Amino acid sequence: MTLAVFFGCTFIAFGPAFGLFLFTIAHDPLRIIILIAGAFFWLVSLLLSSLIWFIAVKASDPRDELLQKGLLIFGVMFSVLLQEAFRFLYYKLLRKAIEGLMALSEDGCSPISIQQMAYVAGVGFGLMSGAFSMINLLADALGPGTVGIHGDSQLYFLTSAFMTMVLIFLHTFWGILFFHGCEHQRWWEITAVIAMHLAVSGSTFCNPLYVGSLVPSYLLMATAAAWAYLLSGGSAQNLQRFLLCLQSGASPQLGS
Amino acid sequence: MITFMNNSDSEEEPCNERTSLMSAESPPVPSYQDGLHASEAGEVQAHRKRRTGSSRSPNDTADGEMSDSGVPVRESTLENEEEELTLKYGAKHVIMLFVPVTLCMIVVVATIKSVRFYTEKNGQLIYTPFSEDTPSVGQRLLNSVLNTIIMISVIVVMTVFLVLLYKYRCYKFIHGWLILSSLMLLFLFTYIYLGEVLKTYNVAMDYPTLFLIIWNFGAVGMICIHWKGPLQLQQAYLIMISALMALVFIKYLPEWSAWVILGAISIYDLMAVLCPKGPLRMLVETAQERNEPIFPALIYSSAMIWTVGMAKPDTAARGPIQQTWDAAEDGRENHRSPSHAGSQMPETRSPVPTRPTTSLEELEEEERGVKLGLGDFIFYSVLVGKAAATASGDWNTTLACFVAILIGLCLTLLLLAVFKKALPALPISITFGLVFYFSTDNLVRPFMDTLAFHQLYI
Numbered sequence: 001m002t003l004a005v006f007f008g009c010t011f012i013a014f015g016p017a018f019g020l021f022l023f024t025i026a027h028d029p030l031r032i033i034i035l036i037a038g039a040f041f042w043l044v045s046l047l048l049s050s051l052i053w054f055i056a057v058k059a060s061d062p063r064d065e066l067l068q069k070g071l072l073i074f075g076v077m078f079s080v081l082l083q084e085a086f087r088f089l090y091y092k093l094l095r096k097a098i099e100g101l102m103a104l105s106e107d108g109c110s111p112i113s114i115q116q117m118a119y120v121a122g123v124g125f126g127l128m129s130g131a132f133s134m135i136n137l138l139a140d141a142l143g144p145g146t147v148g149i150h151g152d153s154q155l156y157f158l159t160s161a162f163m164t165m166v167l168i169f170l171h172t173f174w175g176i177l178f179f180h181g182c183e184h185q186r187w188w189e190i191t192a193v194i195a196m197h198l199a200v201s202g203s204t205f206c207n208p209l210y211v212g213s214l215v216p217s218y219l220l221m222a223t224a225a226a227w228a229y230l231l232s233g234g235s236a237q238n239l240q241r242f243l244l245c246l247q248s249g250a251s252p253q254l255g256s
Numbered sequence: 257m258i259t260f261m262n263n264s265d266s267e268e269e270p271c272n273e274r275t276s277l278m279s280a281e282s283p284p285v286p287s288y289q290d291g292l293h294a295s296e297a298g299e300v301q302a303h304r305k306r307r308t309g310s311s312r313s314p315n316d317t318a319d320g321e322m323s324d325s326g327v328p329v330r331e332s333t334l335e336n337e338e339e340e341l342t343l344k345y346g347a348k349h350v351i352m353l354f355v356p357v358t359l360c361m362i363v364v365v366a367t368i369k370s371v372r373f374y375t376e377k378n379g380q381l382i383y384t385p386f387s388e389d390t391p392s393v394g395q396r397l398l399n400s401v402l403n404t405i406i407m408i409s410v411i412v413v414m415t416v417f418l419v420l421l422y423k424y425r426c427y428k429f430i431h432g433w434l435i436l437s438s439l440m441l442l443f444l445f446t447y448i449y450l451g452e453v454l455k456t457y458n459v460a461m462d463y464p465t466l467f468l469i470i471w472n473f474g475a476v477g478m479i480c481i482h483w484k485g486p487l488q489l490q491q492a493y494l495i496m497i498s499a500l501m502a503l504v505f506i507k508y509l510p511e512w513s514a515w516v517i518l519g520a521i522s523i524y525d526l527m528a529v530l531c532p533k534g535p536l537r538m539l540v541e542t543a544q545e546r547n548e549p550i551f552p553a554l555i556y557s558s559a560m561i562w563t564v565g566m567a568k569p570d571t572a573a574r575g576p577i578q579q580t581w582d583a584a585e586d587g588r589e590n591h592r593s594p595s596h597a598g599s600q601m602p603e604t605r606s607p608v609p610t611r612p613t614t615s616l617e618e619l620e621e622e623e624r625g626v627k628l629g630l631g632d633f634i635f636y637s638v639l640v641g642k643a644a645a646t647a648s649g650d651w652n653t654t655l656a657c658f659v660a661i662l663i664g665l666c667l668t669l670l671l672l673a674v675f676k677k678a679l680p681a682l683p684i685s686i687t688f689g690l691v692f693y694f695s696t697d698n699l700v701r702p703f704m705d706t707l708a709f710h711q712l713y714i
Contacts, residue, residue: 076712
């Protein structure tokens with residue numbers, strides 16, 4: 001465990017998210033606030049789900065392994081559901097905020113649209129979720145030790161970093177999908193998001209059989225990415241035009 | 257306390273924000289056109305946040321009628337854009353405060369995590385005489401409550417003393433007190449800090465070099481904070497002294513006392529700023545009666561000015577106003593200046609004579625700023641630093657407290673935009689911070705540890 005591991009894992013886990021932040025969020029104060037508020041909402045959801053799990057664990061027999069495992073599974077699933085519930089609450093709050101922003105602006109349009117808010121909220125959730133999963137690991141990676149010396153997987157840090165990255169992306173896309181579903185009353189989109197989240201969290205139960213958790217998660221991420229892209233107004237032609245423009249050297253005119 | 261700042265023009269000609277020397281005092285705001293103000297005075301500001309309304313707010317609440325006189329309304333041509341700009345300004349102000357608060361916390365957390373000195377127990381301050389080394393929980397709790405009572409009483413006494421000094425115009429005394437405390441912070445504490453950092457990284461430094469560094473750092477700091485200096489440098493120095501003060505608190509306050517003190521001080525802040533007989537409120541009102549600016553050296557101000565077009569304003573007319581400003585520096589010792597401690601008072605608009613009409617052509621685009629007292633920085637950093645130092649959940653707890661404090665600050669600024677008067681900046685943030693510290697440390701940490709052990713992701 002060296003500086004190389006630390007930096008490598010940090011950049012794997014947070015590099016893309018940091019890039020997203022730098023290029024799309026950092027310049028606009030309103031988006032930064034929405035990001036931090038999103039992180040806060042995720043934090044509150046985590047708090048409540050930990051509270052429930054903690055009470056359940058304290059009320060149960062600590063020596064019963066199977067029960068503890070069962071409680072852990074319950075804790076994870078409950079936490080996922082609570083996160084999505086808080087995403088919905090955040091959507092409600094942002095809806096009210098947009099109405100306020102529209103009322104305050106002179107031409108009746110708010111400076112930020114609900115789709116942009118959905119994206120930023122997703123990034124906020126993702127960053128906080130990733131940070132909570134990864135930061136302690138990174139701090140430990142700086143210190144002395146050997147990974148997997150007791151027979152566990154030696155790829156622990158690396159797979160954690162990849163898992164964190166995919167989760168951050170997933171949260172971003174889920175934000176877009178979820179808000180779109182709420183906006184247009186498409187409940188099947190919302191249930192799809194919840195189902196995907198449960199699937200991803202459930203797949204991590206396969207760890208350390210990483211092929212069972214990382215591969216499905218990345219596939220789900222690709223699906224969610226394509227879906228979110230289509231919902232945001234993208235299409236195959238847009239993509240083609242974008243790529244072709246790049247090849248021809250002209251700057252692409254992309255709609256936001 | 258947290259207040260809106262209307263503008264902080266430099267006393268001399270307006271310059272580019274990058275080159276202007278920002279006076280430490282809040283200079284008078286040249287009143288643009290009284291007639292223009294009068295027309296706006298009657299507007300209902302209830303749900304439309306107009307820039308003029310917001311900028312007029314500190315005065316409105318304290319003395320109703322004088323709102324017209326000093327408030328600058330920039331260009332009437334810009335009024336239409338102000339509506340939209342106001343909210344953009346609102347969000348911008350939040351970020352203008354997020355950045356320094358974050359920087360201060362980063363400095364404190366980085367120091368706590370790397371320099372052992374600030375987490376070692378080496379005695380206690382005389383303000384917290386009761387030791388917490390007792391075996392029983394009840395005794396320890398009692399000792400920490402007693403420590404808190406003593407500390408808060410010291411603060412209350414000092415605040416009242418300061419208010420009395422200010423009321424009876426003992427400006428020289430306050431001035432001297434303030435200079436003495438900044439001297440101590442900038443030289444002594446910096447010397448100790450530098451010494452400990454060098455020890456941690458095992459870097460050798462000879463005394464002449466050390467003297468040179470500390471002397472330059474301290475001298476430039478004194479000038480920037482108490483006189484004039486580039487805005488960014490002034491802000492950087494204020495952040496650094498807040499971080500130093502927070503580190504001192506983290507080192508010398510015993511564990512439980514620190515948490516109880518944080519809680520008690522936010523309650524005190526709430527009362528001192530909002531109650532009619534609160535010392536800070538009286539300070540604010542006295543300053544407004546006298547049309548004097550608020551403590552320059554103990555407030556972090558985020559204002560910037562940009563000017564487009566360089567018509568020189570009528571500086572002669574502003575001359576007589578300057579004298580009142582120098583005298584009005586309120587001093588509170590940094591190390592016991594809580595957020596409310598005088599440092600946050602609403603910007604008073606002094607009734608500056610109107611500019612000559614030629615300056616109408618001048619396109620001066622001024623950015624409003626928000627002021628946050630250094631005590632707020634200090635106590636936010638104390639909370640996050642203590643979380644970093646003592647939480648066994650390590651970084652999760654620190655991160656949670658950080659986000660909680662930022663959200664609290666955001667909410668406080670929202671309330672500021674709504675109520676438009678000086679508000680205590682500690683209560684909401686510290687409450688969130690404390691709640692999140694204890695719940696993350698005791699509830700979230702075991703959950704996340706178990707998840708990490710099994711490599712599960714939620």
